[in-house]
Amino acid sequence: MTATTAEPTTGSHDTSQIPAPEGSVTITVKILRFNPELDTDPHWESYDVPALPTDRVLNLLTNIKSYVDGTLSFRRSCAHGICGSDAMQINGINRLACKVLVKDLLAKKGKPTTVSVAPIKGLTTMKDLYVDMEPFFEAYRAVKPYLIAYGNEPTRERIQSAADRERFDDTTKCILCAACTSSCPVYWSDGSYFGPAAIVNAHRFIFDSRDEGSEERLDILNDAEGVWRCRTTFNCTDACPRGIQVTKAIQEVKRALMFKRV
Known part of the structure; x- marks a missing residue:
């Protein structure tokens, strides 16, 4: 309850x-x-x-x-x-x-x-x-919030330009507090929705130039309970204690799905 x-x-x-x-x-x-x-x-x-x-x-x-x-x-x-x-x-x-x-x-x-x-x-x-945070973390784990890279392990660190890093810098700030997700009216009424925090953490890797798993995450979020459930109320952005532009990140993931371009 x-x-x-x-x-x-x-x-x-x-x-x-x-x-x-x-x-x-x-x-x-x-x-x-x-x-x-x-x-x-x-x-x-x-x-x-x-x-x-x-x-x-x-x-x-x-x-x-x-x-x-x-x-x-x-x-x-x-x-x-x-x-x-x-x-x-x-x-x-x-x-x-x-x-x-x-x-x-x-x-x-x-x-x-x-x-x-x-x-x-x-x-x-x-x-x-x-509260029981397990449903929240289950959605977080479902979007594969980690670097995915195929092929042989590199012999040196994966280099990234400052501009490439800036592309997803905002969504690296998430501290998984659930303030954004639990402020979302869609999440209140339908607990199966991935929720803003999971999408933010997917965004962080979808737009990472070193990552090769973007298509996998976009397919996951193209689900009926994925990004399309967002109603753009901005509750999530207002609630974020780290100042992340959560609604903007969700819209960017939607656009990536619409145009299949990361």
Whole structure:
């Protein structure tokens, strides 16, 4: 089940144990909680958390887990916007929790600030804020996201010009966070769609001058669940924390299929 359809019932918690550094403000963090061992449906729970304007949403979640409720579950790793593991919906928008600053979420002076946090859509919620990523990675693996070269192994590195590298440079930035794919309405309604991230990673090799597997990938993406399912809503581009022009990459793959020219 995807934990984004529940009615907003709210529970409150004692957060007095969380340290309140000088200059902190109180943020109400509403988290969509779901424990498959206890709950039949997701539900909202609220936490009043002291936070500095320079804190990130990930800091708030870590403090809640450390000082208030150790059962809160979410993914994180590097906490620097590189690993992509902490993608979630923050105020209804797909973002990395480690990149969203509290100061960018603060309400106008005199008004309380509430931040809602929920798991990304389109993937089954395992517990609280983390989802089953296997369907996402299955689509990623299906497009053969690696260099394919035939013939004898070269005796030196495969040389590439700066211009050839620039052709696909943008799509090398993907960190597989699933923010783009889980922002796509087509993916929400049809989980068999490859999704933007898989197409981005196919693009990265389709347009690589050293690669010889472009035709194979284009044939894979010419499927009914491939690039033609894209409706060009630009949700994916807006959601990408790395600034990749995802919609543009998808259109370039479409053109390569239409004209059979890479």
